[in-house]
Amino acid sequence: ESEEESNGVNLMEFSDEILLHILSYVPCTDLVLNVRRTCRKLATLCLDKSLTHTVLLQKDYKVNKDKVKQLMRDIGKEIYQLNMAGCYWLPSSTIDHVTRCKNLVKLNLSGCHITSLRLSKMLSTLQYLRSLAIDVNPGFDASQLSSECKATLSRVSELKQTLYTPSYGVVPCCTSLEKLLLYFEILDRSREGFMLSGQLMVGESNVPHYQNLRIFYARLAPGYVNQEVVRLYLAVLSDRTPENLHAFLISAPGSFAETGATKNLLDSMARNVRLDALQLPKAWINGSGLLQHLKFNNPFYFSFSRCTLSGGHLIQRVINGGKDLKSLTSLNLSGCVHCLAPESLFRKAEDDIDSSILESLVVSCCNLRHLNLSAAHHHSSESIGNHLCQLLSRLKHLLSLALPVCSITDVAANVEKPPTASNLVPQTFGRKVRIGIQTYPRNLADQANQKIESSVFWALMGSLRFLETLEIIGSSFSSAMPRNEPAIRNSLPPCVRAQSVGDSEVAAISQLTYLQSLTLAQLPNILTGSGLINIGLQCQHLRTLSLANLGMMGKVVYMSALMDMLKHCKCLRDLRLEQPYFCAGAQFFQALSHCSSLQRLCIVSRSGTLQSDAVMSFMANCLEVIMCHMFMGESLTVCKNLQQSIVRSFQADRPALNVVIFPLLHEDLTEVIRDVPMRHLDEITLFKSRVAEEPPNLWW
Numbered sequence: 001e002s003e004e005e006s007n008g009v010n011l012m013e014f015s016d017e018i019l020l021h022i023l024s025y026v027p028c029t030d031l032v033l034n035v036r037r038t039c040r041k042l043a044t045l046c047l048d049k050s051l052t053h054t055v056l057l058q059k060d061y062k063v064n065k066d067k068v069k070q071l072m073r074d075i076g077k078e079i080y081q082l083n084m085a086g087c088y089w090l091p092s093s094t095i096d097h098v099t100r101c102k103n104l105v106k107l108n109l110s111g112c113h114i115t116s117l118r119l120s121k122m123l124s125t126l127q128y129l130r131s132l133a134i135d136v137n138p139g140f141d142a143s144q145l146s147s148e149c150k151a152t153l154s155r156v157s158e159l160k161q162t163l164y165t166p167s168y169g170v171v172p173c174c175t176s177l178e179k180l181l182l183y184f185e186i187l188d189r190s191r192e193g194f195m196l197s198g199q200l201m202v203g204e205s206n207v208p209h210y211q212n213l214r215i216f217y218a219r220l221a222p223g224y225v226n227q228e229v230v231r232l233y234l235a236v237l238s239d240r241t242p243e244n245l246h247a248f249l250i251s252a253p254g255s256f257a258e259t260g261a262t263k264n265l266l267d268s269m270a271r272n273v274r275l276d277a278l279q280l281p282k283a284w285i286n287g288s289g290l291l292q293h294l295k296f297n298n299p300f301y302f303s304f305s306r307c308t309l310s311g312g313h314l315i316q317r318v319i320n321g322g323k324d325l326k327s328l329t330s331l332n333l334s335g336c337v338h339c340l341a342p343e344s345l346f347r348k349a350e351d352d353i354d355s356s357i358l359e360s361l362v363v364s365c366c367n368l369r370h371l372n373l374s375a376a377h378h379h380s381s382e383s384i385g386n387h388l389c390q391l392l393s394r395l396k397h398l399l400s401l402a403l404p405v406c407s408i409t410d411v412a413a414n415v416e417k418p419p420t421a422s423n424l425v426p427q428t429f430g431r432k433v434r435i436g437i438q439t440y441p442r443n444l445a446d447q448a449n450q451k452i453e454s455s456v457f458w459a460l461m462g463s464l465r466f467l468e469t470l471e472i473i474g475s476s477f478s479s480a481m482p483r484n485e486p487a488i489r490n491s492l493p494p495c496v497r498a499q500s501v502g503d504s505e506v507a508a509i510s511q512l513t514y515l516q517s518l519t520l521a522q523l524p525n526i527l528t529g530s531g532l533i534n535i536g537l538q539c540q541h542l543r544t545l546s547l548a549n550l551g552m553m554g555k556v557v558y559m560s561a562l563m564d565m566l567k568h569c570k571c572l573r574d575l576r577l578e579q580p581y582f583c584a585g586a587q588f589f590q591a592l593s594h595c596s597s598l599q600r601l602c603i604v605s606r607s608g609t610l611q612s613d614a615v616m617s618f619m620a621n622c623l624e625v626i627m628c629h630m631f632m633g634e635s636l637t638v639c640k641n642l643q644q645s646i647v648r649s650f651q652a653d654r655p656a657l658n659v660v661i662f663p664l665l666h667e668d669l670t671e672v673i674r675d676v677p678m679r680h681l682d683e684i685t686l687f688k689s690r691v692a693e694e695p696p697n698l699w700w
Contacts, residue, residue, distance in 0.1 A: 020048055028071070072101065077102055131156065136164065157212075172208055219694075234261065277301040278299070301328070305335055308336075310343050312342045332692035335374075368397065402470075405501050461508045476492040487606070491549065506530075510538040512538075544572075582603060583610075
């Protein structure tokens with residue numbers, strides 16, 4: 001107070017509007033349970049409708065059952081939207097307190113423990129509910145839902161349902177559905193090793209009601225059971241396609257064969273609806289004339305991920321020969337290896353792209369905000385002004401971008417420059433080749449003097465100043481820890497065109513002042529990692545960082561630069577590192593302790609080592625960390641002892657703490673992975689490209 005008086009500034013003298021704006025950045029639990037008790041003015045402001053209308057608990061890792069109970073008592077009647085998604089640490093009895101929120105319109109309980117009986121009791125009291133997100137776990141029984149509960153469900157127009165068991169869930173009760181989002185996470189085998197069936201449980205013969213459906217979205221985890229169950233949901237759609245359907249999206253990994261029923265559904269869609277968003281399994285598009293017959297209205301999202309769609313077909317059938325498509329804001333062409341070539345019949349995946357196709361795409365879709373071109377070889381020709389980076393620089397509205405490493409190579413430099421010693425080092429495990437490593441400038445000014453700024457990638461980064469998410473991923477990169485499978489022991493070598501991509505390209509990224517999420521994978525020419533320091537200094541908004549297989553595979557050459565970088569990352573919340581032979585020792589964790597906002601850490605390292613004392617000290621110093629996943633080369637005994645020590649020491653003060661420390665190559669890894677909360681598994685533990693993965697604002 002004395003400082004405020006001497007400076008002539010008093011927070012309470014600000015207008016209510018300014019104070020309300022400031023308070024909007026404070027978690028609701030803190031506002032209601034703490035801040036409002038400080039003075040009369042704040043007591044009134046903290047209960048303002050603008051602050052209590054929507055309560056977001058989904059990443060409030062400090063909230064516990066008692067806080068939720070008190071929160072519902074104090075402002076339950078004022079809450080209209082409640083998001084508890086991913087609150088896996090709260091006991092199922094916590095859901096009982098939601099019944100105090102009589103005026104709820106939107107409720108998200110994805111990732112929360114809830115039984116059929118609890119769901120029935122809660123929904124029976126929420127007569128105004130229109131939007132619901134829940135999980136359907138083994139043991140769910142729709143026959144336990146009361147008539148009052150079913151009455152509430154009959155008024156729900158938006159449903160998001162994550163399935164961990166073959167079931168319709170509450171879909172048959174939702175007779176007014178307009179938006180249906182389905183996430184299929186059913187495993188093919190039980191914990192006991194028995195094969196599971198995709199047939200629905202007894203008593204699950206009720207038919208879903210899709211007559212009012214506008215948006216249908218289904219995302220499948222790997223496994224044949226998920227495919228069997230989603231076909232049951234689609235069977236009803238194939239009988240009668242909703243007239244108002246304008247978004248139809250199915251995300252399915254691997255092979256998902258088309259059947260007679262799905263073909264009838266697509267034929268019906270081609271005749272009766274005009275779409276604004278489309279995503280289909282690759283087998284449904286490859287080799288068919290489907291895109292030629294589908295009609296689009298004002299499309300905002302397309303995903304042709306992993307399809308063999310050629311650039312010629314993309315231009316002719318999707319963007320109508322280059323006509324105006326300003327409505328399109330999100331486009332996913334990940335793994336679409338021929339999408340920038342006129343035809344795919346006689347083309348090799350490594351051949352140069354046709355720049356005219358990309359130019360047509362850029363001109364037609366000038367308002368793109370999210371673009372994914374990863375997992376393909378997009379090699380530019382030597383034509384001046386037609387490099388992929390130069391063409392993409394015209395997309396001034398981009399917020400997120402994913403590119404393969406080989407696409408950002410400066411072609412002229414590649415042609416003129418002979419291969420360096422670092423290019424000749426084999427990117428494999430085994431005996432290390434001793435080479436002379438050139439000294440590399442560690443500050444931005446020196447790099448500029450070396451004309452790095454003249455490269456096409458440097459220019460691209462300079463033109464996309466408002467980019468928030470960037471992914472640069474090797475076209476042949478695959479994570480050592482795929483889903484539902486043993487760890488991969490060998491990785492494919494990087495593309496030849498990518499051999500020159502290294503420190504200077506990483507330094508160019510530091511121009512992105514507003515960057516929040518960065519992924520770099522399989523950049524073979526990283527020599528010192530000096531560019532990482534520039535990113536740490538310049539990108540002060542960085543919240544998520546994922547680095548994988550940078551430089552030589554037999555040694556972590558960028559460790560020193562990484563530690564320097566981390567000292568500047570005050571806003572970093574999520575860090576994922578995947579690198580063979582990574583040493584998670586005292587120096588690394590000491591540097592990481594400077595990341596005061598860090599919440600989640602994941603390290604994946606074949607033959608990697610860790611120091612238990614250093615990990616414990618790090619956990620004690622970084623009070624915000626609630627997730628620690630390490631898959632290393634240590635023994636099972638070392639891993640288990642460290643995991644137990646962390647849980648014993650910190651679980652009481654961190655209710656959301658989730659710790660998994662396990663040998664990467666252990667045969668039981670998949671069994672351990674299945675117990676990881678879906679929020680962490682999907683957002684950080686498993687590596688994947690996330691740009692344009694889903695339509696923007698798919699769920700609130």
